[in-house]
Amino acid sequence: MTILYPRLPRAEAQRLFASVAELSPSRTHHAQIFAPVGGRRATAEQVGQLSDRVRDLAGEFGFPKALASADRLPFDRRSATLLIDSMDISWSEAAAHDLWSFLALVVLPDVTRWRFGERNVERWIASDLTRHTWARVWWRGTVFASRPDLLDRLTESDLNQILERRVVGGDSRLVIGLAQAVLEFEASRPGHRRALIRDAAGRLRRRLAFIDARALGDLEVLELCRELVAEAGRYLPSEPEAEVSD
Secondary structure: OOEEOOEOOHHHHHHHHOOHHHOOOOOOOOOOEOOOOOOEEOOHHHHHHHHHHHHHHHHHOOOOOOOOHHHHHHHHHHHHHHHHHHHOOOHHHHOOHHHHHHHHHHHOHHHHHHHHOOOOHHHOOOOOOOOOOOHHHHHHHHHOOOOHHHHHOOOHHHHHHHHOOHHHHOOHHHHHHHHHHHHHHHHHOOOOHHHHHHHHHHHHHHHOOOOOHHHOOHHHHHHHHHHHHHHHHOOOOOOOOOOOOO
């Protein structure tokens, strides 16, 4: 049976974020609620164990000292594996925005602050799961579960271009197919990945208005992505764009 983690209602999350610099870790919160069905409720001890594991991982990257830029993606990759293995939640539970707000604002405010600072509300309150500090890594690890090697080769900018387009990012086969096709193409024409992935993702999104990807086999999905990446490759700019880190 999967575990149901506490959820922090949005109004309370907004109240806590107003004093985010003063937040300290806790296992529970007076306003927390749970989904009524779907698993067994996480105990305060289980929440505390998760908190300790994440904090121990952060310690391997120098926490509480400032996180080096070169360590951001490695920390995110390791966080994804840890959360997936430790939380034992279903996809429907992981889609609950208030769960991730609870994790950031109640359980791990110090690590959330260490990873992304205090100014960007999307990193704390889960209005967009592709942007939230902890939801984004859980979903990335889950979507790329069958091809973690691809995830390791993608930058933050790459992942944003793919996953923030919901019609693409909501289908793990499309995500993996597009990522593989882009990396294959870029091997022969390095230095244009950002422009390539942005153009190809837009082409795929438009093509899906006429094609139901669920009717395609895995190889057909990959070939579709390769075709669209090749089209995008014909319109690459002459000069590569600078990569964006996060």
